[in-house]
Amino acid sequence: QNYQKDFLHFQEIFLTSSSNYTISSYLRELTQHPHIAGTQSSLETVEYVHKHFKDLNFETHTVNFEALLSYPVHSSLSLHFSNGTSKELSLTELGQLGKVVVPFHAYSPSGKTMAKMVFVNYGRIEDYNKLIDLGVNVSGCVVITRRGEVLSRAGIVERAAENGAVALLMYTEGGDGKTTRFNDGVERGTVMKGLGDPLSPGWGGIEGGEKLGVKDNQVMKRFPKIPSMPISVENAEMILEGLEGPKVPDEWKVTLKSKVGRVGPGPTLVNFTHQEEKKEATIHNVFAVIKGWEEPDRYVLLGNHRDAWTYGAVDPNSGTAALLDIARRYALLMRYGWVPRRTIILCSWDAEEFGMVGSTEWVEQNLVNLGSKAVTYLNVDCAVQGPGFFARATPQLDNLIIDVTKKIKDPDSEDMEVYQTWFARNSGIDIQRLGGVDSDYASFLQHAGVPSIDLYYGKDFPVYHTAFDSFDWMTTYGDPLFRRHVTVSGIWGLLALHLADDLILPFDYSAYATKLQDYAKTLENLLGSDLDLRPITSAIQEFTIAAKEVVSEAKELREQITSDDLLIMKRRSLNDKLMLAERGFLDPEGLQGREWFKHLVYGPPEDDESKLVIFPGIADAISRATRMPKEQEGKSAIQHEIWKVARAFRRAATALKGELF
């Protein structure tokens, strides 16, 4: 009882200790210089974060890995018109004086070519098919594409290479096709497939550890086969205006704002040069640890990456500033006598931009301990991009998120809680899922099976991965008063307090069961009656029953707040079940051909264009089936993956029940 009262008291202190002043000062410091991973310039932020944790008297660690990163050495683009004139395109962003890295695609191979250009819209399969209909062959050409919402950069480049293109230029309009880009910013980004250091797939890339050769097949298959480069909207328009050939299809124009009319090829030629350097670099993850008093061997992890393509005021250091402020507030709580029941770990990742490298290496390195002891991973990347709260999570955490947003003030509406405006905007609660690989939660959830959350405010900010993602932009547009920052750090920090301190873990697996039922319907609609989905539906039934039982067991134990020996052990045992149930969704042997991905519910399908965005194993089997000569063979392969998912549901149910019989 005492303890419960204390806990409410500490929550109160946490909530009243927010400060937009401190957060903004952290962000200003972090964004003084560009700090791309693996370079000298990034060390300042390592030291800044480390010192911050240290000064607050936290147990602090810097854990290094060696990883193969990629940097641009020299790039150029010039247009050669049919009238014999030519024009060199500027690749740097206006107003920048060489401090930020030139816009590039990390891991794009070096290459040099002089060729005609073709506009391929978003670079999807349907786009290439349309071009074939128009009689346009991209083989031997440089393709120019815009980045849409479906394909990853790597996916765009891969399709271009498959269609015979020799190089690729990519530009980004407003994320929704309506907003404009900010100035002439150019979107940097990685084109590597998979996660983590390419030289140490599946294991921690520690110094002195095993490293594959750069020419190893396993390594090479993660890099694109053709070179690519991001360009500005201005450059893109100039190029597109010079194209002749068939007219741009009407359906492409709907969202295309340039005044361009034809797809090419040519007649203008482009002289494309890109020279990259791959380099084994040292990367630095920084940690603060608050050891739990009762269960030091249970971990609640808060993570955010620190490395940025440029100044990183939004991406990722709005999150870093929030993390540092949570550290400050937790330190305050500790001065009032608080120690968390479970261990809290604040994680500052490096080299996320290159492919979640810092977090992935650390997860790989610590898989055994994380697999058996990590309670939840709470990720925040671009904490503040604009207005509006967004959350993604594994479903057993949905209700906790909802509860917590009811306790935090909305930064943009007087006298409202986040919950209310969030609900109003979506006409309900809309929590997305974590099947993507766009931030550091991916290794925790998809490789290690740790229940995860990802939070952010605003989306599709126009300076994404450009030189204009700066403190200036944040104070002018993103969050002038840093009230959204305060909100995110409040939600993030309070979530972690519950996860670390609640007697019984605030996990609701009935919500998970409901989601699985939805997914089964999605699958049924997609596959029709061709395949037998009963293994899945009956496994979901089992999971649902187990979830219900655990909910009532939890209710019972929550009410017994005194402690005797047996009760302590009963709580631990229940909490272990709650923690480990998510691991049941893992298949230790991984997805066929992409064994690193272990989670059978959440993970990216091999094909970005897959209609199915859950159950990556089933999604892959569906894609492969379309390439199989015998229909029956494809069906059996899909059915086999359906069985695997059903068994994963049963494993999770068994883990939840926690009983052998």
Add this chain to the structure above:
Amino acid sequence: QNYQKDFLHFQEIFLTSSSNYTISSYLRELTQHPHIAGTQSSLETVEYVHKHFKDLNFETHTVNFEALLSYPVHSSLSLHFSNGTSKELSLTELGQLGKVVVPFHAYSPSGKTMAKMVFVNYGRIEDYNKLIDLGVNVSGCVVITRRGEVLSRAGIVERAAENGAVALLMYTEGGDGKTTRFNDGVERGTVMKGLGDPLSPGWGGIEGGEKLGVKDNQVMKRFPKIPSMPISVENAEMILEGLEGPKVPDEWKVTLKSKVGRVGPGPTLVNFTHQEEKKEATIHNVFAVIKGWEEPDRYVLLGNHRDAWTYGAVDPNSGTAALLDIARRYALLMRYGWVPRRTIILCSWDAEEFGMVGSTEWVEQNLVNLGSKAVTYLNVDCAVQGPGFFARATPQLDNLIIDVTKKIKDPDSEDMEVYQTWFARNSGIDIQRLGGVDSDYASFLQHAGVPSIDLYYGKDFPVYHTAFDSFDWMTTYGDPLFRRHVTVSGIWGLLALHLADDLILPFDYSAYATKLQDYAKTLENLLGSDLDLRPITSAIQEFTIAAKEVVSEAKELREQITSDDLLIMKRRSLNDKLMLAERGFLDPEGLQGREWFKHLVYGPPEDDESKLVIFPGIADAISRATRMPKEQEGKSAIQHEIWKVARAFRRAATALKGELF
């Protein structure tokens, strides 16, 4: 303090409650009829064991699986001499009236052939090479081989098939080549590769679950390509006497007791017929559960198989009788007020003889719970084969076994403890390891990473897998007074009491570290300076340090026997580390090409003739390297496996440390 005293008191009751009378009566009941798995006749033993547990008031369960088993339908052998006469060989064992199953090789394909015969000694590669030297080609012939100690039945048949043989006859002399077989007993056995139901590789073969088709490649590759049959020594001698051709090499004669002089082929022809039936059968595992009072979610498992090729008095029901007597003695303890701290589970497996099917299906089905909660698996198969104590274990359990044998009376020497005679016989303590796949510990250790023990008295008993493995043989030769049975059940039951009741798990990882150091030396001697073993030696160092720290942490906590909230949790946390460290040796993705095998230290090499019998991944890479055209390629592959083992050691060290930093 009270608790410790109580515990010693209960130990005392356990030790004084032994009874050879009860054990012998259990064995008599179990061995009244043959009880091969999957048949009606086996149901009596299911009921007998179930009723025994039930009558003792234990929570009792029967868990069924569906598995593809194999039975003989019709077999015949006749010799056709060059003089035109012929002779039908009797395939049944004399003195048996058709009650026991005819001697056969389970999963041998059906086949029919008339061909010349060649004697191939043990059927090793070197034996076939010798025959080539002698100018003898076995292609198209039926080979006759004796069973040695190196090759498994499946390995013998595989080599014969690779050399072009069309069928195989196998006989067994005394295990050491010196003792004789008992009467005309013939050794039955399985020739399937791998463990568990072939139709559900890697998952529990429950009714209504996924089953592969019998013609699936994954299934077919587990069965031999040519038919085979076991024969008696008498029949073997008759066949061998009729062979002409080159003389039997001198080195083969050393251990060959038959008066046979030539290897063949022919001139005698053999008419070989074998017709098998593969059948999906229901198999029954029976369990008794004693729920722990403090840690019901930690399992100590005692297991023994129940199915037998014939009467099974040694194999396996001497172990079953011991298990049933432990149940009786535990029930007695409970009447005196004992409840174990952790849950104890008595397991009676079915279909072990077909390839560890019952235990494997159950382990596969319950992998998530066993992986996170099983403390130790204690196996006893052929409990009593003759005189002399034998133990195999994962090394953290060595010291516990030694301690326990000091408390149990030797059955064959007045006033001695087992420890003394055991020590004297080996001039030291000789605990073997569990890299084989000859009993039900294999799935627990090699698939799930559960620390394991296997115990038995005597070895190489002459009625192994014959019709003469009967209660009669046991009372006449094996253990007339059942004193050895009492000894095994005493050691087995007391080991389990310690594992279930000790405040701190009695695991000593320093002993494991010492073993790993030995293994590193073995590897160094085998591989020379060609490969870099430093990853392994430095990982062992890390493991050794972690083990030492845990030993002193355990010492400290053992001394604090009072209980407060924090101490309870500290113990649980330490015990979790001790339990989970063994899991670190698993590679979740498994051995290349044999993904079911996850343990990188203990497991069977793919090649039975491998010189290396630890580190199956490295052993396999060495075998594959000999078949690679480029030497360097082979070396890199071995080096990669060395790295994997080193990482497994580090994982185990990390799990033991239990710290992320």
